[in-house]
Amino acid sequence: MTKTVMRRLLLSGTAAIAGVAGGQAHAQAVPPSAAATTKAGTEIRNVASASYSVNGVTQTTTSLPSILVVDRKVNLVVERAQDADTQVSLGQVGAAVAFRVTNKTNDVQDMLLDPDQNLGTIVYVGTDNFDMNNLKAYIDTNGNGQYDLGVDAEATYLDELRPDESRLVFLAGDVPTAQLSQLAIVDLHVTVAAGGSAGTKGAALVQTTLNVINQDAEVDVVFADNDSDGIGGDGLHDGQARSYLAFNVGVRNVDLVVTKTARVISDPVNVLNPKAIPGAVIEYCIVARNSTLGVAASNVTLTDSLPSTITYVPGSLAVGGIGSTCLLDGVPQDDDTDDGVDPATYKGSYDTANRRVTAIIPSVPGSTTLNASFRATIN
Amino acid sequence: MRSNALITLLLVAAAAAPVSAAEPLRLETRILAEKRVAAADGTTRVALSPATRAGPGDPVVVEVRYRNVGRQSLGGVVIANPVPRDLVYRAPRTGPAPELSVDGRSFGPIASLRVGNRAATLADVTHVRWRLSDPVTAGGGGEFAFQAVVR
Numbered sequence: 366m367t368k369t370v371m372r373r374l375l376l377s378g379t380a381a382i383a384g385v386a387g388g389q390a391h392a393q394a395v396p397p398s399a400a401a402t403t404k405a406g407t408e409i410r411n412v413a414s415a416s417y418s419v420n421g422v423t424q425t426t427t428s429l430p431s432i433l434v435v436d437r438k439v440n441l442v443v444e445r446a447q448d449a450d451t452q453v454s455l456g457q458v459g460a461a462v463a464f465r466v467t468n469k470t471n472d473v474q475d476m477l478l479d480p481d482q483n484l485g486t487i488v489y490v491g492t493d494n495f496d497m498n499n500l501k502a503y504i505d506t507n508g509n510g511q512y513d514l515g516v517d518a519e520a521t522y523l524d525e526l527r528p529d530e531s532r533l534v535f536l537a538g539d540v541p542t543a544q545l546s547q548l549a550i551v552d553l554h555v556t557v558a559a560g561g562s563a564g565t566k567g568a569a570l571v572q573t574t575l576n577v578i579n580q581d582a583e584v585d586v587v588f589a590d591n592d593s594d595g596i597g598g599d600g601l602h603d604g605q606a607r608s609y610l611a612f613n614v615g616v617r618n619v620d621l622v623v624t625k626t627a628r629v630i631s632d633p634v635n636v637l638n639p640k641a642i643p644g645a646v647i648e649y650c651i652v653a654r655n656s657t658l659g660v661a662a663s664n665v666t667l668t669d670s671l672p673s674t675i676t677y678v679p680g681s682l683a684v685g686g687i688g689s690t691c692l693l694d695g696v697p698q699d700d701d702t703d704d705g706v707d708p709a710t711y712k713g714s715y716d717t718a719n720r721r722v723t724a725i726i727p728s729v730p731g732s733t734t735l736n737a738s739f740r741a742t743i744n
Numbered sequence: 745m746r747s748n749a750l751i752t753l754l755l756v757a758a759a760a761a762p763v764s765a766a767e768p769l770r771l772e773t774r775i776l777a778e779k780r781v782a783a784a785d786g787t788t789r790v791a792l793s794p795a796t797r798a799g800p801g802d803p804v805v806v807e808v809r810y811r812n813v814g815r816q817s818l819g820g821v822v823i824a825n826p827v828p829r830d831l832v833y834r835a836p837r838t839g840p841a842p843e844l845s846v847d848g849r850s851f852g853p854i855a856s857l858r859v860g861n862r863a864a865t866l867a868d869v870t871h872v873r874w875r876l877s878d879p880v881t882a883g884g885g886g887e888f889a890f891q892a893v894v895r
Contacts, residue, residue, distance in 0.1 A: 402800030403830040403895045411828050413773045413808040417821040417880070428771035428808070435830065435894060438799025471800045587799050 402528065405437035405472040406584045436585040439570055440469035441476065443555045443593060443606040446533055450548075452615040453540045459514035461503070461537035462610035464553040468526040469590075473560040475567035476523040478502040480536045483550040483609070495546040497538035497612060502553065505533040512537055522558065522566045540612060544657075549612040557590075557604045570604050620656040621729065623667065624689075625649060630740065645743045646678065650691035653726060654734040662729040667737050671720045674744055681740035684711035684724045691738035698724070713737065768814025769821070769880070776805045776889075802894050805837055808874075811885030821876040823888065831892040833869040838889035842872035 403409075410430040416423060446463035453460040468474050482496045503517040512535040523532055536551050559567030573585035586604075593599040593606040632645035639645055651669060655662045671677055685695030698713030704725070712725040724737035777795035780788045795804050808825055812818050826848065827833050836842060843851035846859055846868045857864035874888050 405799075407830055409775065409828045409830045409894070411773050411775055411806055411825065411831075413771050413823060413825040415769055415771055415810060415821060415823040417769055417818040419768060419814070419816055419818060423820075424767075424769075426767050426769050426771055428773045431773040431775050431806075433775040433795055433798055433804065436797055436799045438801070585797060587797055589799065 402471040403435045405435055407435040409433040409435060434584055436587050438471050438587050438589045439557050439604050440589045441555060441557055441606050442467040442469055443553055443608040445608055445610055450611040450613040453612045455540055455546060455614060456542040457540040459537055460540055460612055461512035461535040462551060464534045464608050465531050466523060466534050466555055467531040468528055470557060471528055473525050473527050475558040475560045476526055477556040477558050477569060478521055478523065478534055479554040481552045481554050483552060491548050491611060493548055493550040495541060495543065495549050497549050497551060498541055500536055500538035500551060503535040503537050525560050525563050540614065546614050550609060552598065552607045552609045554607045555605065619660050619662045621662045622654045624652045641743060643743050646740055647743065648691060648738055648740050650736055650738045652689045652734055652736045653729050654689065655729040655731055657731050659731045661731055665726040665729050667724045669722045671741060675741040676744055677715050678740040678742060682713045682715060682722060682724065684713045684726060684737040686736045686738060688736065689734050691736050694738055695736065768812055768816065769818055770811045770813050772809045774807045776807055778803065778805060798894050800894050804892050804894060805889050806892055807887060807889040809887040812880045812882055815882050817879045817881050819879045821880055822873060824871060824873045826871050827869055830895045832867050832895055833872060834866060834891040834893055837891045838887055842874050842890060844869045845871040
């Protein structure tokens with residue numbers, strides 16, 4: 366407590382208050398930062414002062430400080446750092462998904478990283494049917510924003526994450542070779558841990574128990590994080606968060622076999638049993654057979670360069686016939702290279718200069734055989 | 745360390761107590777939190793209790809109590825409370841609204857204050873002040889409080 370007696374001549378009561386207030390302001394020399402929150406452990410000291418007059422003499426008095434210690438308000442955000450699932454191929458090594466971890470706590474914290482495999486169905490992603498091998502968490506060591514196999518370091522925690530600081534975390538692993546593998550859902554499970562010592566993995570924070578007396582003078586740990594997934598993997602106010610992504614096997618090897626056969630349709634002499642003589646019309650049949658169960662082959666392009674001994678019959682190209690013989694023809698195609706107007710989903714063209722026939726089948730479903738056929742005359 | 749600091753504070757308080765007896769106006773300030781308490785009749789009322797849980801963004805109430813412990817009436821009482829740096833002034837809570845200041849020198853309603861070229865906002869308030877129009881008689885007292893938020 367301080368007591369000051371001043372002569373009225375020198376200072377009015379209001380001015381005396383300003384003097385006391387200015388002294389208090391001096392103690393708060395550090396300018397407040399609007400963006401940053403008050404750091405955990407900060408003492409908020411409140412002091413009131415008063416001026417009054419007794420028998421014409423102005424006096425001032427100051428209260429004892431009332432102290433509030435700012436608690437550790439623990440919050441974090443774990444979010445996807447990519448728009449869609451990662452497309453992988455069977456047997457791929459070092460496939461990765463990317464997450465972003467942000468510390469929303471009012472102090473420096475470590476973040477424990479736990480790569481999780483998921484089984485079963487997670488409504489908003491899909492149905493998981495395989496696990497990645499060697500799934501581990503990695504940090505973006507070279508800072509290029511993407512996972513680099515052998516460069517980015519494996520990590521079990523993020524060290525000393527400042528308030529509002531974000532870092533990328535990759536979950537990377539190897540895709541098994543089993544044919545039925547389709548979707549592997551993984552999640553990055555992050556737990557807020559004690560910070561303060563660089564290079565050391567802090568222990569997971571534990572919330573201060575409620576109903577402990579005199580907590581206003583201590584730095585309590587208060588979990589203020591939300592339920593990050595809403596499906597039971599994460600809970601409200603638990604100091605943890607999860608985010609989900611998936612490895613989707615979109616590129617596969619299929620057993621695709623292409624064969625070509627020819628048969629003589631007609632010749633200028635024989636009505637029955639036509640022979641391959643000059644002037645005879647030959648039908649060529651190019652067959653694409655996909656033997657893989659349940660997996661389509663996409664964008665199958667069949668090309669055939671014709672020898673100079675035969676001449677392409679204009680407009681004879683048909684694509685998309687079903688079966689390994691061309692008895693049932695597909696959809697007739699025009700010969701120009703403008704595939705935009707070709708009928709059905711198939712595309713075909715004949716390149717006169719290079720004597721080349723091209724047929725494109727957008728998709729050959731698993732265990733089916735599609736063909737393309739065209740005709741030529743023997744010179 | 746924390747407990748040592750507390751003990752030191754308590755010692756200071758104990759040492760200061762006899763001195764305060766000589767001062768006719770006793771000032772006391774507390775930082776409190778609003779808590780909803782269920783009453784026996786089923787209603788809930790808002791009660792004040794020590795702010796045990798206060799992190800950034802949490803509301804608190806700063807209370808100032810005054811009492812004339814002397815034998816004479818005190819005139820021209822002005823009570824000032826600099827707003828701690830880590831608190832943002834929000835609104836009056838108990839008693840009349842205080843006069844506000846963004847520099848500790850000129851006081852008035854928020855609409856009359858400016859910071860540089862712009863109008864001041866509540867986040868700019870650095871000091872609050874109450875001026876008592878009536879003398880505080882011996883044994884008399886009262887309290888003021890304002891709402892604030894931890895930055």
